[in-house]
Amino acid sequence: MTKALLVPALIALAIATPLQAREITHALGVTDVPDAPQRIAILTNEGTEALLHIGVVPVGAAQSWEADPFYAHIADQLGDTVSLGTETAINLEVLASLEPDLIIGTKVRQEKIYEQLSAIAPTVMSETIGADWLKNFSFYGDVVGRGEEAAAKVAALEARAAELGVAIGDGINEEISLVRFAPGRTRIYSDHSFPGVVLDLVGFQRPELQRSEETFVQIGKERIPEMGGDRIFYFAPDDDPAESLSNLDEWLNDPLFVQLDAAKNDKVSRVEELAWNLGGGIYSAYMMLDDIAEIYGVTLPPQAE
Incomplete structure (x- = not known):
């Protein structure tokens, strides 16, 4: 199969309807997400730290800035996690091949590929990163169904x-x-x-x-x-x-x-x-x-x- 056909095929393979879902309002709309997602892809560095700190290991994560692929202080927790490229250059082919059931990104980095991401799996977006990191931490917790754990952290x-x-x-x-x-x-x-x-x-x-x-x-x-x-x-x-x-x-x-x-x-x-x-x-x-x-x-x- 040619590469031009491979990505659409993988996207089609990745699409799945969760048995139970919740509505999440986010920076780019409202999305139904699984009640208990099992294969989460995270597209920001701050998001990777957030998920790990509430006990969630993503199947795929954005590559750490100036590291290959992840920073030393989190690398041990990401032993089986696949690098998806940097926040500004997400590899959609690799992402689709992981068959995620939830994708979490940020509008400021990935708005232009939101429709492609949503074709792979339910996708939610924070508005931005940086100063919003603590607000986003709570958002990530709610999205993955661990809001109480996030609040405690x-x-x-x-x-x-x-x-x-x-x-x-x-x-x-x-x-x-x-x-x-x-x-x-x-x-x-x-x-x-x-x-x-x-x-x-x-x-x-x-x-x-x-x-x-x-x-x-x-x-x-x-x-x-x-x-x-x-x-x-x-x-x-x-x-x-x-x-x-x-x-x-x-x-x-x-x-x-x-x-x-x-x-x-x-x-x-x-x-x-x-x-x-x-x-x-x-x-x-x-x-x-x-x-x-x-x-x-x-x-x-x-x-x-």
Whole structure:
């Protein structure tokens, strides 16, 4: 069979009507989904972390950014899970071959292929990712029939973040600036971003210029003063290629940067990009909390399973 005919054939094979179904309202409409889906495909990194954290192992998942195929902190749980390509380049042929009974994606990444996805299996979509990750976590739980488990997991995360905020003490009143350094793409992240939401859960303040509906603003060196805050957390490509290191050195030693209060007070900390930017899900949020605890020199009890 030619490849041109293979995908439609696989799609036809994958179509099945669940014995029992529930209506789920989502970003692209209303869809009947199985009461107890058994073969779930997830098309976002944050969604993969969410499903795993409520005890659901997907049959297929979007490939992790800058990993092959999945991040080390989740790879062991995804031993039999098939990589479906990146969030922006889902392999429909591979997806159809898995015969999923439910597909979960996001409008911001996969709206253009929604009809093709829906021809394979019932498909639901979150509106977007990033700042909506915690709301999406609850949505994913409801979609797979584990809403109560998801609610409990959200409550546990919020409690741990609040506990960290108390442990930090007066430091919680610091205004935290979030910056990503990469060659040609230096960005300041707002409170309306994945890491911004986590900082808010802890109880940190943000500089006025970093309170925005935009996830980030890309800047040149002349706008370094906008990085101002009592403390700066920054991330950069974790593999530290030579070009990235040179770029980082250039920015951190710029005359405008060294005059920032955070730089003068030795309150500039590098954090891991995987946890603070790329992962985008609940495991990454817990990793962020661990990083913050270490930076502030506080100890939290072991995380409950």
